[in-house]
Amino acid sequence: MTMVAESAPDTITTTDERRVPISYEEFLANADENMHAEWVDGEIINFMPPGTRHQQIVAFLLKLLGIYVDHFRLGEVIVAPYEMKVSPDSNAREPDVLFIATNHLDRLTENRLIGPADLIIEVISPESVYRDRSDKFDEYEAAGVREYWIVDARPGKERTDFWVLDEAGRYRAALPDENGVYHAAVIPGFKLKVNWLSAEEKPSPLLAFVEMAGFSKDVIDLLRKGPQG
DSSP: OOOOOTTSTTOOBOSSOBEEEOOHHHHHHHOOTTOOEEEETTEEEEOOOOOHHHHHHHHHHHHHHHHHHHHTTOEEEEESSOEEEOSTTSOEEOOSEEEEEGGGGGGBOSSEEESOOSEEEEEEOTTOHHIIIIIHHHHHHHHTOSEEEEEEOSTTOOEEEEEEEOTTSOEEEEOOOTTSEEEOSSSTTOEEETHHHHOSSOOOHHHHHHHHHTOOHHHHHHHHHOOOO
């Protein structure tokens, strides 16, 4: 692959990405299955490895959503790197976490998701603020991604924003309830305590699941006590 020199006027370089003019076919031909990259407006964006805090949040959400979705057979939860391409002419994105509902599983192919996910979660890193809050926000809204969570993991800036498509196809803000619990729009019955995401020590995803699913107090107490010797 021919790389464009960093001094070229049409090349944009930042601390977390390097953009290279290239066709989508060339992008696929040179892609590595372990590479975290997106094809955006005719360029490759190669991402640097994410930080620890970012990955801890992604891992927690993947486990919690995965347990819930698998148990109730609601669809599939997939983590990056995995490509979503909503149409032949669209960008190729790799969201941090995406959920596909059961009635949309036909959008999954061997190599990518063809069409929009039902829920996308992006965890902000220091270099991705504008990309996640503006570029991807507009793109996911236009693509028909029904729900979009933006988790800001930066120290001192921790917050989570939830967006849900309205009847006009525009994102509207969705807020947690008075107890700080967010009720997902596209995953029936799924509830997320927002402060779980900013906690230094995150709860056990299994324990969080049984509390959310309304299991008996005996089951919850057993899981809290852990294995007995």
